Amino acid sequence: MSTKVAIIASNGGLFDAYKVFNIATAAAATDAEVSIFFTFEGLNLIHKQAYQQLPMPAGREHFAEGFKAANVPAIPELVGMAVELGVKIIACQMTMDVMNLKKEDFIDGIDVGGAVTFLDFAKDANVTLTF
Amino acid sequence: MQADKVIDAKGLACPMPIVKTKKAMDELGSGQILEVHATDKGAKNDLAAWAKSSGHELLEDREEDGALKFWIKKG
Numbered sequence: 001m002s003t004k005v006a007i008i009a010s011n012g013g014l015f016d017a018y019k020v021f022n023i024a025t026a027a028a029a030t031d032a033e034v035s036i037f038f039t040f041e042g043l044n045l046i047h048k049q050a051y052q053q054l055p056m057p058a059g060r061e062h063f064a065e066g067f068k069a070a071n072v073p074a075i076p077e078l079v080g081m082a083v084e085l086g087v088k089i090i091a092c093q094m095t096m097d098v099m100n101l102k103k104e105d106f107i108d109g110i111d112v113g114g115a116v117t118f119l120d121f122a123k124d125a126n127v128t129l130t131f
Numbered sequence: 132m133q134a135d136k137v138i139d140a141k142g143l144a145c146p147m148p149i150v151k152t153k154k155a156m157d158e159l160g161s162g163q164i165l166e167v168h169a170t171d172k173g174a175k176n177d178l179a180a181w182a183k184s185s186g187h188e189l190l191e192d193r194e195e196d197g198a199l200k201f202w203i204k205k206g
Contacts, residue, residue: 022146025146025150026177030149030181070144071142071143072144085150
């Protein structure tokens with residue numbers, strides 16, 4: 001049976017996006033079964049508009065040059081790769097209701113679910129991470 | 132070493148060398164050898180760990196012409 005990796009993404013900055021999607025993509029490329037539950041600000045990371053311009057932490061804007069110099073892929077590119085590699089994306093229904101967001105506001109290919117949807121996957125995961 | 136396929140992942144940052152290696156490996160058959168060229172310094176440990184976790188065998192790795200080169204046999 002393959003390794004299962006369960007990730008909770010609950011923050012919405014650019015650094016958060018790289019932490020989540022680098023681990024998820026690397027895991028999926030190593031034949032792991034990966035699910036990510038996006039909740040609260042984490043929803044920014046899969047929002048069609050927001051994920052193209054995620055904010056750097058205050059005072060860290062100068063890292064933009066470092067990202068360019070290191071040839072780090074843009075977040076939409078990384079998300080596309082994650083989806084292509086079979087990473088399952090679950091958006092939190094409750095947060096969507098609170099923030100008045102619809103499934104159409106997000107990138108294609110996502111699932112919408114509650115906490116139990118994620119917990120059902122995470123209960124026998126080999127690796128569980130929270131960002 | 133004679134490789135069945137060579138991929139160039141030079142200039143790419145983590146996790147791209149791994150993603151590219153995985154995609155290339157998917158196209159090979161068991162026992163065939165993939166040669167990977169990378170400049171990401173993390174790739175040295177990452178590709179070794181990737182091969183181990185994915186059931187492949189890292190036959191050799193060395194630094195040559197300013198790049199890290201790996202030869203991985205598909206499991």
